Structures are given as C-alpha cells and as structure tokens.
Amino acid sequence: MLTSSQQQLLRVISQSGPLSRTVLAASMGLSKAAMSGIARDLISLGVLHETETIYGQGRPSILLDLHPEGAFFVGISLLEDPAPMVLSDFNGNIVARQTMPRSRDPEIIAESIAEMLPRLLTEREDALRKLYGIGIALSGFVDEKQANCVQSTLLGWKDAPLASIVRQKTGIDTFIENDAKAVAVSEKLFGSTRDVQNFSVVSFDEGIGCAHFIGGNLYRGNHGGAGEIAHCTIEPNGSPCRCGKRGCLDTVASMKAIKEMAKAEGLACNSLDDLEAEASLGNAAAIRILHRAGNALGLAIAHLIQFNDPGMILITHVEGRFDGLFGTVMRQAAEANVLPRYAGQTPIRTQRVDGDVWARGAASIAAHNFLIGPTPN
Amino acid sequence: MLTSSQQQLLRVISQSGPLSRTVLAASMGLSKAAMSGIARDLISLGVLHETETIYGQGRPSILLDLHPEGAFFVGISLLEDPAPMVLSDFNGNIVARQTMPRSRDPEIIAESIAEMLPRLLTEREDALRKLYGIGIALSGFVDEKQANCVQSTLLGWKDAPLASIVRQKTGIDTFIENDAKAVAVSEKLFGSTRDVQNFSVVSFDEGIGCAHFIGGNLYRGNHGGAGEIAHCTIEPNGSPCRCGKRGCLDTVASMKAIKEMAKAEGLACNSLDDLEAEASLGNAAAIRILHRAGNALGLAIAHLIQFNDPGMILITHVEGRFDGLFGTVMRQAAEANVLPRYAGQTPIRTQRVDGDVWARGAASIAAHNFLIGPTPN
DNA sequence: TTGATTTGTTTATTTCCTGAACTTATTGTC
DNA sequence: GACAATAAGTTCAGGAAATAAACAAATCAA
16 A cells, blocks of 8 residues: 555654654655655645644755544444444544444444445545545454454454455455554554553553553564453452453452442442542542552552563553542552662553543554554564 | 665574575565575675575475574673673584673773683684674663663663773674573574564573563563563562562572572572472472472463463573472463463473573674664664 | 476566755845 | 855655566476
8 A cells, every 4th residue: 555665654753743854854764855755645645744834944844744634544343332433534533433233243243334334434525535444443362464353252253354354345454453452552643652662551441451562563462462461360369250260450450340349348339430439438448449459450560560661551541530549559559569770660651531442442453554554463 | 784685584594494595585575586686695795505405396496594604703791700701603503612800890891802802713713704793791781772781780880881892992893781681582593482473581590580572573671671570579578679679579489589498498408409309308398499489480470471472481591400399380380370261372491501591692692683683672 | 308397597677765966945144 | 135054855867676577497297
C-alpha cells in the first residue's frame, strides 16, 4: 500500500506530532531531496497535509501532520453483546457509531459486519473511499499476522481465521487483535504513549489485561500470551482461580474479584467508587479489601518494572477513580517492591477511559497496519 | 563497515546455519541477482565462505557459512580480578587467552588492554588484521549505545565512558555490556538460542542475572535494567536484602544465598553439589533450603513466562548440576505457577558453562556489533 | 544422449536516494 | 527600503542497490 519510507514518515509523525520536512528528513536519516518527494506523494494521497507555518530566521518552515480525514478505519469490539462498531478518523476520533449482534460463528460475524458497514458510513459519505481497514478486538490469543484467533474461551474458538473471512465478505483489509493489546496500540498511536518506545498498558476492568510495547513495537510473545499478568501468582496458596491454579492476580485485584470480596463481606457495593466511599467512612472490611487488591496490583506492577524496565506503566480503567485508597496502596506497593534505586524512576499513570476503549482499540489496529505495517513480533 | 544487506545476510546465517544463495535470497526477500553480489563481496572480504555442496535434482547448491577465521574479537570480563581476556574467532571459539589486572580507573583499564592486546595476539598473527572489535562485560548498567557505563556498584562508576577511552587507546571498535546481557548475546550468536526470536537467559551463579531477547534483539530496558529479576519480591516480608528491600529472589535462590542458608543451618557445604548430596542422604535442613530456593527461582521463572511469553528460558550455571532436588523443585514451581494451559509450552533448558562465560559473552558483544550492528533497544 | 530441473550469474532497467545548485520566503541591519 | 543573512524546500543530474529476464552451469532421470 505505502512504501517503507512513507510508513516511516507517518510513524515518525504519529510519534512526535507535526514536523517540518527538514526536521523529518533529519530524524529519518534521509536527504531533504528525498523527503520532498515522499511528502509530496503522501499529500497528494490525502494522508498528510500542511498545517502551521513556523516563522524564524530564514524561510519559514511548514509543519506536516496526518490529515484527520485522510484515512478512516472501522473498529469492532467482540467483548460485549451487542458488539459496538465505530468509525474512526486518522486522529483516533470516533466519527460514527453503530452496534451489531455478536455471534460465536465467524461467518455470521462477517456477515453482520458487511451488513452494518454501509449504515455506519451513511453519516460520512467521504469515508467510504478512504476506508483503509477494519480492526476487531476480542478476548483471546491472536497470531502474529493478526489474522487468526488461535484460542478464545469467551467465543469458543480455536484457530478461527476471522480476518480473512471478514476481508472476503467486505473487500476491506481486516485485522484482529487481543483486547488488551488493541488498547495498547491505540494508546501508542493516538494516546499518551505516542513518544514512548517501551511501555506496558494495564487495562483494569472486570478482568485485568496487559500488553507491552518494546522498541516501539507491540510485543505479542511467542504464543501471543505476552502481558497475561492476570494469572501470575501473586498470593502463593491464595484463593483458587477459574484458570485452575491459586492466588492469581485476577482473584484479588480485578473489579470482578473486588466486587466478589465485597459481596462476601456483606457490603452492598456495586462499584469501586462505592467501596472507596465505604472505606473513607472507616469501614474495616472495605479498607481490607482495597488494601489487599491494591497491594496485589502494585506488586504485579513492581514485577513488570523489575522484569522489563519499561519507560512507563499506563493503567487504563473504565470504572472508578484511582486517587483513592486503592490507587494509593497500589502505588506504594509498586514503589516498595522495586529496587530502591529504581523507585520513582518509572512513571505509573492512570487514565480513565470511556466505554469505547475496546472499539477504538480495534480501529487503531487497522490504523496501525495502514500507518506502520504489520506488527513484527 | 558492512552494508545493511550484508549484515542481514550474516544475521540470517548466524541464526539458521549454512544456507545456499537461493535459500538466503528467499528468506531475505531479495532476488537471486542481488544475493549473488552480496555473497561475492562478503566472500572476498573473507567473512563468508563456501562449504558443503548439496546434491539434488538440478544444479547442486553450495552452502555459505561464516568463515571461522574471517573475523576475530577480543572479550574482557571485569567481573573477576585479574580480569580474563580472550580472543574469539567467528564461531565463538576461544583461540587465545590472557589475564590483566582489574582497576577501578577506566583509564588504567584501557591502558592494560592496550598493553595486553599484542601479547594476546602473538599466538594468532593473522588475527590482528581481522580484529574487528573489543567487548567488555561488567556488572552494572550500560546505555543503549554500549558505550557508557551508567552505573556500577562493583566498580564504583557513574557515567563512565569506558568504550570510547578503550577505543582511543587501542584504535579498535569497543563496546561494553552488562554481564547477563552479554551472556544472552553469546547464546544468541553462538549458543543454543540462535534460531529463537524471543527468549530469556537466566544466569545462575553467586548472583542471579537475566536478560531478554525480544523480536531477535537484545532488549535493554528503558534504564538498561530489563531482566533484573534478582531483586523482584518473591517472598513478601522475607529476609532483608542488601538492596534495601525484603524478600528479593537474590536472598533466597542465588548461590550466595544458598551457601549462607546452609552455613546458618550449620551445614558444611561449599557448593550446590555438596548440598544436593546432603539432601539425597535425607538431611532435612538441606532439603528445606533446596526446596525454598528452587521454589523461589521457579516462581520467578513462572512470572517471566506469564509476563513475557518467551519461546525459551535458558538457565546458565557455572556451578552444580540442575538435575537434583533444586532443579526439580524449580521446574515444578515454574510449571505450577503459569496458566495451566501454558504449562509445558515454554521449554526451560539448563546449560552448564565454564569459567569463560563472561569473557566469551564480552567477545560476542563485539561480534554482534560487527555482524548485526548496534542493539536497537 | 537428451530433457528436465534447479542453482547461480550476467545484463539492462528501475527505484530510491544523495549532493549540489537553485528558488523561495522570511528576519535583521545599515 | 535595499540588501545581506539565513534557513526551507525544490529541482535535477548522478549513483547505489535492487529487480526481471535471459542465460550459463551442473546435476538427475529416462
């Protein structure tokens, strides 16, 4: 689709924001002459456009940026039923929205997508010509070609070639990805980790997901399982987990676990905020639960830091706030369990996200393939 | 030094072993025509040579392999005093050996190297022309250019530009690297993980080191600290560690810790083998220590697998055997603490290495820079 | 012996990049 | 306000590294 130099240019801009041709040339190790042509081609493709003019000494420089309406992508989340389906522009903004029924049959999913696609695009007629890909987020393991779902408990799949079925039915390039990894990609492309080469995103929700970017690339792992921190043993000989072993992070620190612990303690709490409120009123059980969960998550994050030395840990959460007891204990535990010399060296950011995370993440998978190409690992 | 295509060719051969021009072309995504020229140049450089002829249908193919005497590298280990200094050929074999005094002054180290270099090379006169680099392994953190030692407690350094000092005094390209990372590189280039893209090497000795290869490249981490598993909290509220916190893997599972625990129990054991022998005779204290240490190392390795899903874990050890109680418990703990579905999916290999590991690792750092170029992360 | 088959080389051509000269658009200075 | 200084971006001739296609070489099979 694009040459490797064109993709490199887009990659640099998506990491660093708008840049002039001269700066781009320098940072890509190319001559101004080469840059001139590459930029011209991308501009005439409609993907790039000139924005601000910067005045200094000499001829002013013209910043180049991705054209927000230069490319559109569809993102579908198979985590919910009905499945959200969004249209994203080149900035990751959602410009249209639909839902479709979720099925466990890949063929039916593909048909639903093909059927809903025109309706999604009615609001933005120009997007049809510039629709460069479909991304699908799901709970499960995905191969490195982002084509086959190797295994999904939720959907009951084993080696489901979903991407090629959808591609065939819609005629549009399609890529699938694990939910947590899709969120990490969207943060890298459109979010707060654009310029960070090495980071891990922890998605905190009913379950706990995690994905690593290493060397500027998503790292999927040898079986697609990199980042599966939910089932690391955090409380040896702790409570049994649905995975079969004991003391997994998931049994202590996920929202599901927190709610269950609250219920077991007889607390009428339906959200993290409820529980935080109880704790701040001095409820011992609430405090105990938040401490236990925060400590567990903090220890897991400390391990992440010790093992992988990322430049940032980003925790995305749909529900709740992270500035209460839970978040504080989590941070303290993370600091206390890394090499003291390291403590505080790795920023841990929390970020509240809306219900569109997964669909937006899915769309970013398609955008990533267009902008940068397939993920290498 | 070499073009990127030349480096890519050398990289492929070092990963896959001898290959024909046609196969090389296919696996590098180049035409046979291009390959013809690249191979010719490398052969006339003396780096590559034709080996076996494979007969089949059609014209026989001629395998190309690295010429063992095509390039030589010097490796120095600053982990011991006196510091070992070896000359390695292109296969990672040590062809000459010396020692030099270790100093805490980079200038003096550089002078010692410059002084000892001719003596190291007397045994192999041809190596001088083909000496393409010096590698130095040390205990500490190294920047991604492999030029500066950011921090070393053992040597008392902070931002020591050792590589450039040595380069200046010897006139030879010099690179430094952390000890565990150097061992991982030598395993990737010359050892048993050549064809594995994602793996972690755990070096088990007085201390415990670890380094990751991800996507075929050494991953150094954002502060050079990736792989520092020795100080991950493995026994919350465990024994105090010299690092300042408690329950680090290093306080339970390193040879240093094992020996100290044995001493504290009044056992006269000076090696792992001694302790294993005691345990096999039914000594309860010895069994307890080996269980505790094995469990701790196994849990840490399980975390490695859960977090990073590597294709292999390679444990290198100078001392002892890994087929006794310690190794068995370690393997059991590793299996028991990963997702049951994953159990057994990640090979855990142990490999006994000799006292040259660190110096050989150091030499491989120089070889890596010549063969493949600088490490990207 | 002849044809099939496959490896590896040669040659003309294409693609992508560079270097150097040039054009353009501005600021600063006399 | 003219003109130098400065820096951005373009143009164009030329070169490096790739390709495609034809060809030469070395074997097996009938």
